[in-house]
Amino acid sequence: MSVNRIPGSFRDPSGFLYLSEETLLRQVNQSYAAHFDHLVSSGLYEQLVTEGLLIEHQVVDNSLRATDDVYCVLKPELIPHLSYPYEWSFSQLKDAALLTLDVQRQALEKGMTLKDASAYNVQFLRGRPVFIDSLSFEINEEGAPWIAYRQFCQHFLAPLAIMANVDISLNQLFRTNIDGIPLHIATSMLPWRTKLNPGLYMHIWLHVRSQVAATQSQRSSEQSASNKPSKQFSQNAFYGLIDSLRGAIQKLEWKPGGSEWFDYYQANNNYGEDGLEYKENLVKQFVSKAKPSSVWDLGGNTGHFSRLAAAEGASVVCWDIDPGCVESNYRQVSQEQETNILPLLIDLSNPSPSIGWANSERLSISERGPVEMIMALGLIHHLAIANNVPLPDVSEFLKKNCKWLLIEFVPRGDGQIDKLLSSRQDVFSEYTPEGFEKAFSQDFEIVDKVPVPATKRTLYLMQAF
Amino acid sequence: MSLKVNKSLILAASFFALFSTNAHAYIDPGTGSIAIQFLIGGLVAAGFMIKTYYYSLKNKLASIFGRSNEDKLSGSAPSGDALAGNSVSPDNSTDKT
Structure with a gap:
């Protein structure tokens, strides 16, 4: 049996996509077993698939595995045409962002969290965005903040903010920045008035200052073992963060029209x-x-x-x-x-x-x-x-x-x-x-x-x- | 941004720096991004709690006054907020941020 790994599927050690005899399969590795079981047993998988938010898959025989590290093998529904955020319109990226937040909120309700929030985890199927990475879900460690928060801001909030407030064509920056638009680049372009928008102020302007501050503190070696955090990121804080991001994304608008070809x-x-x-x-x-x-x-x-x-x-x-x-x-x-x-x-x-x-x-x-x-x-x-x-x-x-x-x-x-x-x-x-x-x-x-x-x-x- | 806020951020960033190095993430969550979440989480948690109670109270009132009122009330809420507000019941006692 010939196995071809899909080149874009190597970052996450939980598993990978591959072609087996021209059939697209996803191997779930042993290291992801507990998370995958929770995704299914909690009802989260079924709920998301029923609502059309997550791609459906069939579990197929392990004899189709690609490596011996296999826990199970999935056969996902095929996306007829792959597309990327630098090819999406404003509302496509916005809908992909809202989908990601909805998936994250439902995951939290079932004791899970998204460990990544990449725009490349979303594709368009039958006219709607759908989350395609079944291995992005992780059992939520109580008190932990959102590991993928920075990635979400870089892949969704910052690009949408600069598309809406600077120039609609700036989603092309995705081509040069594979992991989304770094926030310091976004703030170098965003007009000052966006600081008056509480969502953009917190999640972009203040966020970038925090990143700078963290770099400075690391350089000056201010941290020590005694700095071990005693605080927990509460459930309310987590839901509030997602709700706040949702509000910030929803407020961003761009209206087409006035272009050469529009009418x-x-x-x-x-x-x-x-x-x-x-x-x-x-x-x-x-x-x-x-x-x-x-x-x-x-x-x-x-x-x-x-x-x-x-x-x-x-x-x-x-x-x-x-x-x-x-x-x-x-x-x-x-x-x-x-x-x-x-x-x-x-x-x-x-x-x-x-x-x-x-x-x-x-x-x-x-x-x-x-x-x-x-x-x-x-x-x-x-x-x-x-x-x-x-x-x-x-x-x-x-x-x-x-x-x-x-x-x-x-x-x-x-x-x-x-x-x-x-x-x-x-x-x-x-x-x-x-x-x-x-x-x-x-x-x-x-x-x-x-x-x-x-x-x-x-x-x-x-x-x- | 004032020097005071900047210093607070440096302090918060160094405070939570250890967390990010201990996290079992395959992507880099970023020390500064972890730190700012605690700050933002602290700011929005109370607001979110109030919102949750507001929507649950609205739903209770709607059920008392009948279906037509319920439709009216839920229809008036913004979809995202209504979704978040109506469907979650986080344990408030864990709010230590």
């Missing part, structure tokens, strides 16, 4: 009503022809066309560069309780890389593919003209990530292209319908192509060789 389909879409309706029907027709079970809608805006693909039964990830679009899309997913659309943030000119230890803890976008179909509607000119990517390179990237391609070619003379070329030299001699077909024919067979009426655009359905 694109309502205000300025280059189609007119008839053209848009025709394009919708074409998209439905092409999707139903390819029948993909998984779709990436690249540059999907607020998910207008993603929803057409989802209606055909596909599980869709709608990627967009605009935080306002992703936020608005996620709010619709939440409000309508849509289960097969995951809105995510991406800059395709600099897509999510592999990061973390050995560049393999968090996967790049391509490592999470391929999918059965990529939709690239109104996108090609942003890559080829705004970002100067040669058409054959665009084709190669798309081929690497899908089997079917539904792509729209936007030629010169289209309002969007004119806008892009208005302030720069036109050095894109290959950017013609012929040049486009020639470049993509290297990687794809053109199955169908239909011009969109009332526009200069053409929709193509292609299949990778």
Whole structure:
């Protein structure tokens, strides 16, 4: 039997994820046995799973173990598409934070606590955040404070505070800080007025001062054996801390709107009503022809066309560069309780890389593919003209990530292209319908192509060789 | 922040430094983060207790005055606070912070 450990699952000695004959399994190590038994016997596992807060698993036979240190082996429900906090909108990160606090509160009620509070312990499943690490629960030692408090502040409160108060795009700091945003970085950016918010003052401003003070005290060797703490962190203090963090998170708000792409389909879409309706029907027709079970809608805006693909039964990830679009899309997913659309943030000119230890803890976008179909509607000119990517390179990237391609070619003379070329030299001699077909024919067979009426655009359905 | 508060934090941090080194955590909880929790915990514990009593009293009143009142009262509470306030009954006697 071949066993492949999942590279992002090495920090916690309680167990690890691995692939056994292409099945994802989680080994629970002997050292975690008492905690795992308590998780189950206290009813906490069942309660969290019933409420949709924790990923469900099946206990499978120990013969599927990866090492001899096994206590038991779990087969967790699969997450169709992994995503990371630097790809989430404001409300996605906020919901993940509130989920973590709800899980922690329920754990406390059952005599357990979360030993870590990483944003990477949360994934999105059927439109909702879900806690995926079944080994994060530990029997709560009476009188002990929250070991994961610092991590929670770094992974949730600080990023949300700077996204809401400084700039919405600052969740990108997760890319350079694998363990969340250090609090001294957050305070170097946060405006002074955030000190007037009691939650942010206590959990960020005062917290960072305490960290500085601790470093100073360690340097000056003020501590001694006689400093052994006699006080206990009471249950009220623990519940109060969680309640206070919840209040601080809930007060943070960010409203989308006013961005370049936020109201694109309502205000300025280059189609007119008839053209848009025709394009919708074409998209439905092409999707139903390819029948993909998984779709990436690249540059999907607020998910207008993603929803057409989802209606055909596909599980869709709608990627967009605009935080306002992703936020608005996620709010619709939440409000309508849509289960097969995951809105995510991406800059395709600099897509999510592999990061973390050995560049393999968090996967790049391509490592999470391929999918059965990529939709690239109104996108090609942003890559080829705004970002100067040669058409054959665009084709190669798309081929690497899908089997079917539904792509729209936007030629010169289209309002969007004119806008892009208005302030720069036109050095894109290959950017013609012929040049486009020639470049993509290297990687794809053109199955169908239909011009969109009332526009200069053409929709193509292609299949990778 | 005043020098006095800063000195208190240094004192608190050194006071709880030993705790963090004894903790069996696989992530570093951070000495300063442990220290500040005792301070914040002390501040919020009383407020949380009052909140808990407030919601339990509200629920009792609601049950006395009937279902319609209960719905009204619970509906008026913010969801997070209502969740925390209604569902926990920590042992107050352990509050030594």
